[in-house]
Amino acid sequence: MNLVFLGPPGAGKGTQAERISGIYGIAHISTGDIFRENIKKGTELGRRAKEYMDRGELVPDEVVIDIVRDALVDEKCDRGFLLDGFPRTVAQAEALEVMLREIGRPLDRVVNLSVPDEVVVERLTARRTCRNCGRNYHLVFNPPKVEGVCDVCGGELFQRDDDREETVRARLEEYRRKTEPLIEYYRERGLLVEVAGDGDMDEVTQAIQEALATAAPGG
Ligand code: AP5
Ligand code: MG
Ligand code: ZN
Numbered sequence: 001m002n003l004v005f006l007g008p009p010g011a012g013k014g015t016q017a018e019r020i021s022g023i024y025g026i027a028h029i030s031t032g033d034i035f036r037e038n039i040k041k042g043t044e045l046g047r048r049a050k051e052y053m054d055r056g057e058l059v060p061d062e063v064v065i066d067i068v069r070d071a072l073v074d075e076k077c078d079r080g081f082l083l084d085g086f087p088r089t090v091a092q093a094e095a096l097e098v099m100l101r102e103i104g105r106p107l108d109r110v111v112n113l114s115v116p117d118e119v120v121v122e123r124l125t126a127r128r129t130c131r132n133c134g135r136n137y138h139l140v141f142n143p144p145k146v147e148g149v150c151d152v153c154g155g156e157l158f159q160r161d162d163d164r165e166e167t168v169r170a171r172l173e174e175y176r177r178k179t180e181p182l183i184e185y186y187r188e189r190g191l192l193v194e195v196a197g198d199g200d201m202d203e204v205t206q207a208i209q210e211a212l213a214t215a216a217p218g219g
Contacts, residue, residue, distance in 0.1 A: 089182075117172060194211075
């Protein structure tokens with residue numbers, strides 16, 4: 001199965017992508033995670049991406065498209081893939097269409113997770129992320145067993161630089177302007193599946209699975 005998860009910042013893309021990719025045995029590709037790994041390692045790509053991320057802006061299309069092309073040809077994607085946070089502009093979606101045609105792996109579904117803006121701010125300002133493995137927690141809704149420590153790998157939890165309230169607002173604005181048009185783009189292509197992202201985590205996981213099982217191909 002080849003999937004895209006669309007949705008505003010804080011919709012739960014990362015949280016649900018981890019679960020759904022595990023359930024279907026497909027590769028989870030998060031462009032945001034790839035950038036954060038590169039920032040941690042101090043690469044040139046990381047340095048370039050950080051400039052934009054810290055302002056809550058999108059990284060330029062050509063940078064992101066090259067990364068996704070490399071990720072998609074990896075053998076980890078042989079059983080399918082779940083793109084989390086890509087595409088985020090119409091230009092990225094068009095580039096993806098061409099790439100997937102070239103490698104003969106068309107998209108099966110695009111899941112749009114929708115949540116209201118107030119929920120986004122509430123979720124992101126209390127999110128904590130593992131410095132080591134990237135897993136996400138929430139101080140209230142999904143706290144780690146031991147404060148400040150990742151349940152899975154024991155890594156240190158930190159607050160993402162772009163999760164401060166003013167940066168969250170800027171990210172929401174970028175989303176409205178550049179990413180939201182993709183909902184229509186994929187609806188026109190008969191690939192869109194809409195799932196409400198504001199229930200609790202297990203409810204959302206179940207709703208996604210049901211939507212994937214029942215939505216007829218082509219809409
Ligand atoms: P990215 O890392 O992709 O961030 P984002 O899209 O803004 O989304 P988030 O990761 O913030 O939210 P999420 O939907 O994954 O939610 P999560 O599951 O963590 O991108 C960061 C930056 O990188 C961008 O701003 C841009 O600069 C750059 N970038 C990345 N991709 C790019 C691209 N394609 N083009 C250009 N630039 C790109 O959940 C959020 C919180 O809520 C967590 O604390 C979680 O525990 C909690 N939570 C989740 N679900 C629930 C629930 N159901 N109930 C209660 N709490 C919940
Ligand atoms: Mg994420
Ligand atoms: Zn961890």
